[in-house]
Amino acid sequence: MKTRITLLVILLCSLSTLQAQGRYVTKSGEIQFEASVPSFEEVKAKNSGVSAILKSETGEFAALALVKGFRFKVALMEEHFNENYIESSKYPKSTFKGKIKGFDISGLSASKKEYLFVGTINLHGEAKEIEVPAMISLVDDCVTVSLEFVLKPEEFNIKIPKIVSSKIAEDINVVAVFSLKK
């Protein structure tokens, strides 16, 4: 009887640690940003190879985008973005590190629930603290995180020359979607 109980205790303990070690990952998250101004050429790019890790027991979240992976429709725009503005040869990575406030994996379901992401964005060699809302859902062991927020170039020391400033919006809308799997 005693051994049975100890076995049961061991089994329960190992089960709970297994559950606690949930790490949800993706290597093909999507980040899209747009800074278009009406009646001018669309300023929009997408990166479909963004990495992200979510630790389900603590709600810690980290994402990394390789800046060269942002693709524009217009080749010249992509070239200017890389060479003049974001300087992707000097700063090839952009990251987010932070936490999802009050995250609880057992509270997730197929219907989207709003959470708050708190952390630091690193871009163009500059760090900025941000707090952005996110919608999170869970379907078949796949956690889907979608975020929408606004960034400004000057917050990351990115200078837009006067001649083109009328063609690029001051607010850059960012949309990110991560489908994280175990």
Place this chain on the structure above:
Amino acid sequence: MNKRRRLLLAVLLLLAGGYFAYNYMYKEHRDISSETSKLEISASYLLERYKTNDGDELLNTTITVNGLITQVEEGTVTLDSGVHCSLIDGSVGLVEGSKMTIKGRCIGYDDLFEIVKLDQCTIIK
């Protein structure tokens, strides 16, 4: 007559200028699949180069990488657990364990997963 000629010349110049300006503004994207690769390297050695900080010069260049497929995901394959390739034509029909040679553009090192990433990849064999 002279006036007419001058006008014609001006129109031609304008057209030519417009043509070159348009071509400059709307030039084609790089076609990685038709570029000659700068380097042929095994996937594990490529990862090693990045881990020892010897990969910066490869950023944005077209390279050819060979290795064993260790993971197949939608549109991507991972070679030797260290080089992640996004394929132009998708990953349908590719199987783990087979040997592959892939050409693509190196976009840098991902230190979250400790992998090198390539995009716009095509399969050489």
